Amino acid sequence: MTDIELQALVQQISQRDFHQPFLHRAYFNARLRSTGGRYQLQNHNIDINPKMLTDFDEATLIGVIKHELCHYHLHLAGRGYQHRDAEFKQLLAAVGGSRYAPAPKKRTVQAVRYHYVCANCGQAYPRKRRMDTRRYRCSRCGGPIKLA
Structure with a gap:
């Protein structure tokens, strides 16, 4: 899956499950190590760990996308977008997003050279x-x- 296909998938999920458009950028970010995705407060973009696609099935990827879209839509609406907020938990449960992303498989340790x-x-x-x-x-x- 490319960044363009990810962008289309995020826009489709946003429209279908949240009934609102996704107007910013979504892309894979290989620098993410211990998290499934990240919503950026400054520019409203969404980064997705590419290991969510390679290490797990598509349902896991969709769950992570829904999680990040909950942050996105609540933040833009000026409502509680943080994990501890009740609005976030309610919206996440309503759309069926994953509360926690599974831990990516461990990196291989670089051998002594x-x-x-x-x-x-x-x-x-x-x-x-x-x-x-x-x-x-x-x-x-x-x-x-x-x-x-």
Whole structure:
């Protein structure tokens, strides 16, 4: 699904379930890590985590979209749009949106790419990033560190 298809889906859900148009932008945001979506108060756009589409079924994606649209429509109407507000909870239940997004699958941890060792005592220093060996010394003996 592309951003254009997501935009069309959000507009369709907004019109069908909320009986109001969605006049702003909806797009996938890969920087979202621990949430299903985000409603931006400043510009009224909606970001959706692309993992809601790849890791879960379409019903989960629609539930997240309805959740964000509840924030959207209530905020623009000047009513209680926060999670703790009764109006938000009532509207969310009325349209059948998801209260909580499922946790995305865990990211794979980047493997260690650089192996540094102390030239004197052999203390190992596994690192994900490269480091300037001239700036650092061994924490155990104070000797020079070299790339293994």
